Every structure is written in C-alpha cells, then in structure tokens.
Amino acid sequence: MPRTKQQLRTEIAAKRKALEPEWLEPASARVVENFQALDAFQSAKTVALYIAIGGEVNLETLFPTCWKLDKRTCIPVFNEGTKLYEMAEIADDTPCRIGHYGIREPISPTLVSMEQIDLIAVPGVAFDPQGNRLGRGGGHYDRLLDGFSGDAAAVAFDFQILPGIPTDAHDKPVQCIATESKILNI
Numbered sequence: 225m226p227r228t229k230q231q232l233r234t235e236i237a238a239k240r241k242a243l244e245p246e247w248l249e250p251a252s253a254r255v256v257e258n259f260q261a262l263d264a265f266q267s268a269k270t271v272a273l274y275i276a277i278g279g280e281v282n283l284e285t286l287f288p289t290c291w292k293l294d295k296r297t298c299i300p301v302f303n304e305g306t307k308l309y310e311m312a313e314i315a316d317d318t319p320c321r322i323g324h325y326g327i328r329e330p331i332s333p334t335l336v337s338m339e340q341i342d343l344i345a346v347p348g349v350a351f352d353p354q355g356n357r358l359g360r361g362g363g364h365y366d367r368l369l370d371g372f373s374g375d376a377a378a379v380a381f382d383f384q385i386l387p388g389i390p391t392d393a394h395d396k397p398v399q400c401i402a403t404e405s406k407i408l409n410i
Contacts, residue, residue, distance in 0.1 A: 229390050232358055236349045239383055240279025252282040254404035255379050259345065260289065261407065262400065264375035268342035270296040272311050275328045280347050281379040291316060298336045300368070301329040309364045311336045338368065343375045346398050350384050355397035355410035358389045369396035377402060 227235070259265060271290055276282045290297045300309040302324030312333030314320075323329035346365055350358040357378060359365055369376055378401040385403060401408040 226388075226390065229358055229361070232386070232389060233349050233361065236358075236384060237278070243279045248279065249282065251381055251404040252276075253285065255281045255381070255402055256283060256286050256289075258402040258404070258407050259286070259377065259379055262343075262375075262377055262402065264343045264377060264400075268295060268375075270298065270336065270341050270343075272298050272300075272336075272341045272344040274299055274345060274347055276347070277325065277327055281381065283345060283379065286345075287314070288316065296336075298341065299329065300327075300364070301333045301335075302327075309368055311338065311341060311368070338372050338374075341372070341374050343377060344369070344372065346376050346378045348378055348380060348384070350386050350389050351378050351380055351398065351401050352386050352388045353408060353410075354388075355399065355401070356389050356391045356395060357398055363394065366394050366396045370394075372396075375399055379403075382406075 273283045273286060287297055296313060298311040298313045301312040303310050312330050313336050314330055319331045320328045321331050346357065348357045348359050376398040378398040380401060380403055382403045382405055385401065399410050
C-alpha cells in the first residue's frame with residue numbers, strides 16, 4: 225500500500241533529525257557543488273536561495289559565491305498580511321531578524337518579483353525522478369512556483385529521492401534535482 229504524504233513527511237523528518245553535523249556539512253557542500261554545475265546556475269543573474277532549517281541542505285556557502293559572481297540573491301520572506309511567502313533581496317550586509325517558522329529573513333525586505341528570478345533553489349521533504357516534490361504541507365513553494373517561468377532546481381540529499389511520491393493537482397514539479405552524488409535532469 226502506498227504511503228501517504230504525511231507518512232513520508234514523518235519518515236524523512238526522522239532521518240533529517242538524526243543527521244550528524246559531521247555528515248550534514250560536507251554532504252551539503254557536495255550538493256552546492258552540483259547545484260553550481262547546473263547550466264541554469266551558470267547563466268542565472270538572479271538566484272533565489274533559502275535559509276536551511278531542520279536538516280535541510282545548507283546553502284550558506286552559496287551566498288558569497290553568488291555575490292562574487294555578481295549574481296543577485298534573494299530568499300523567501302513571510303508576508304503577515306497575505307500569509308504568503310515573497311522573495312526579498314539579500315546581501316552580505318542585509319540586517320536580518322528571526323521571522324516566520326524561526327527562519328532568518330531581512331528586517332526591511334526589498335521585494336523581488338518572481339519574473340526577475342532566473343533560478344530558484346527549491347527545498348523539500350522528498351522528490352522523485354519525475355521532478356515531483358513533497359513539501360512540508362503548507363503549499364508555500366507551490367504558490368511561489370505557480371506561473372514561475374525560470375528554472376526550479378531541487379536541492380536534496382540522496383535519501384530524499386524516492387521512487388515515487390503522491391501528488392495533487394496543485395503540486396508544482398522541479399526541472400532538475402541536485403543531490404550530494406548526482407544531478408537528475410527531468
């Protein structure tokens with residue numbers, strides 16, 4: 225019997241919680257290397273990243289790399305009024321605070337429209353080889369990706385790639401997945 229989205233979230237969350245920093249940091253670094261090797265990264269002028277929480281792939285080293293390459297970076301910020309995430313520019317000197325879900329975000333965000341973003345690094349609980357994504361359950365990235373015309377590249381660890389995951393009509397797939405051992409082009 226196929227597992228439900230919630231069962232998969234629980235299973236992967238337990239695996240991520242058990243990750244040791246000695247494994248997490250070098251594995252994240254290998255994911256970042258593969259992400260940087262993507263043609264979409266090479267050509268991107270504006271890259272949307274995220275601040276990792278709870279065993280997600282850590283992208284912290286990617287921010288200064290982007291800045292050295294004159295790439296504009298942005299991260300999700302929660303809009304309390306609309307209860308939706310938007311993208312905001314971030315630089316090495318951007319003052320930040322702890323925002324929604326305990327995630328660091330700019331104090332005075334300079335919003336970046338999704339049309340200006342060339343590549344978005346998409347976190348998730350699990351992915352499958354068809355590019356389907358299982359998120360945390362809030363639909364935040366599905367809404368961000370709805371109508372997005374740039375490249376959506378998942379960043380994940382190998383154990384997060386499953387043969388198949390349940391999907392709904394509103395779920396938005398990614399075009400490729402970068403893990404610590406490979407790049408999967410969809």
